[in-house]
Amino acid sequence: MTASELQLILLYFANEYTSRNQQRNLSALVICENGIGTSAILGAKLKREFSEIKEVKTSRVSALNQIDLSNYNLIFSTLRLKGFSRDYLLVSPLLLDDELIKIRAYLKDYEQKYPQPVPAKQVVEEKHPHSVEQLAKLSISTLFCSELVNGIKIQQLEYNSQDLIAVIQECLAHSDSTLIRKQMPVAKNLLKRVRMAPVGIPNSHIALLHTRSPEITRCSFTMFDLDNEISLQSMDHDTIQVKRVLLMLAPDNLTAPEQRVMSTISSMIIMSSQNLDLFTNGSQKEIKEAIAALFLQDLKDRLLGNQ
Known part of the structure; x- marks a missing residue:
């Protein structure tokens, strides 16, 4: 041969x-x-x-x-x-x-x-199974997405500390007063998450902080621009200079559709270099428009049965 x-x-x-x-x-x-x-x-x-x-x-x-x-x-x-x-x-x-x-x-x-089994004969399904239930779920998801997008903000942290613990406390202190009942448990959750694994996004100047807590009243996504950059370890174990903190908060009793929506934002950040640049340098309006467009596409796909 x-x-x-x-x-x-x-x-x-x-x-x-x-x-x-x-x-x-x-x-x-x-x-x-x-x-x-x-x-x-x-x-x-x-x-x-x-x-x-x-x-x-x-x-x-x-x-x-x-x-x-x-x-x-x-x-x-x-x-x-x-x-x-x-x-x-x-x-x-x-x-x-x-x-x-x-x-x-x-x-x-x-x-x-587990070798791939021989495919079974397909069963013919009803043309419109559970349509009323699906419509209700889509309506709830649409309302949730709209409220979440409308609440997205970029805030400036002036003269911020270069210590991560202090920055977390400052971010929570600048959050909407109706969002967090008690700040201390939420801050502890965030610190626990930070100590578990790096939160810096590689090849960027952003860090993603996220947690769930009974003290959080609703889902929110807020960004904080730092006057003073802080050094953090990134997820690939390099060191980056963080100039923007992305803070994602959610109640403890998050529903599956709500979790799906919040996860969509997280995964969006690293899907392309353009998205990474958007979340690093984009304006509040640009980021809101991009997230809204992604939510719309996801809802369309679900409506057409593609997901």
Whole structure:
């Protein structure tokens, strides 16, 4: 067998393997601290990097007892899970190069353990199942998205401290007075999240702070421009100079549709270099318009049954 013939055979099998993987419809569960920030970034990266992963759901650790793990083929977590009953892969939100290699091995192992079954005959469904219920859900989602977008603000923190703890306290102090009942528990949650993993966005001058708490009355997304830049570790473990803090807050009893909307903003930030520049340097109006456009597209897709 000649070298060129061998290359053709190898290429054939590589194409067959890739084609089979792309036809798989795997679902993944992403486990994290609060389910509205970096977990959404991780979910978006998984779907972008691995075409066979078609569905990603996020869950915080405290809600795991409410989830049927058998519904998911793959499980990823941004934090260690003591005594967890299923195999899972510990990864960072940005999926660094070595983690991509680990995930490919994880997928290959799954493929070997659970080969793709022969597709069953499709059952003809009703043309309009649960239309009233779907319409109600879309109406609620539309109202929620509109209220969230209208509340987006950019505020200036004048003469801010260069200490992260102080900056967090200043951000909360400048937030809407009706948003937070008690600031101290919220500040503690944010600090706990910061100590768990870096919050700086690589190749930018922004940091994403996010938490959920019973002391928070509604979902909000506020940005704070700093007079004095602060040094923070980014998610790829580099050091960046942060000039804008993105603060994402949500109540503890967040519904699934609300979590989806908040996660959409988080994943949007890193979807392209243009988006990264928008959230780093964009005006309040530009960011509101971009987020509103994304929400509109998502609602249209759901209305047409594409999601």
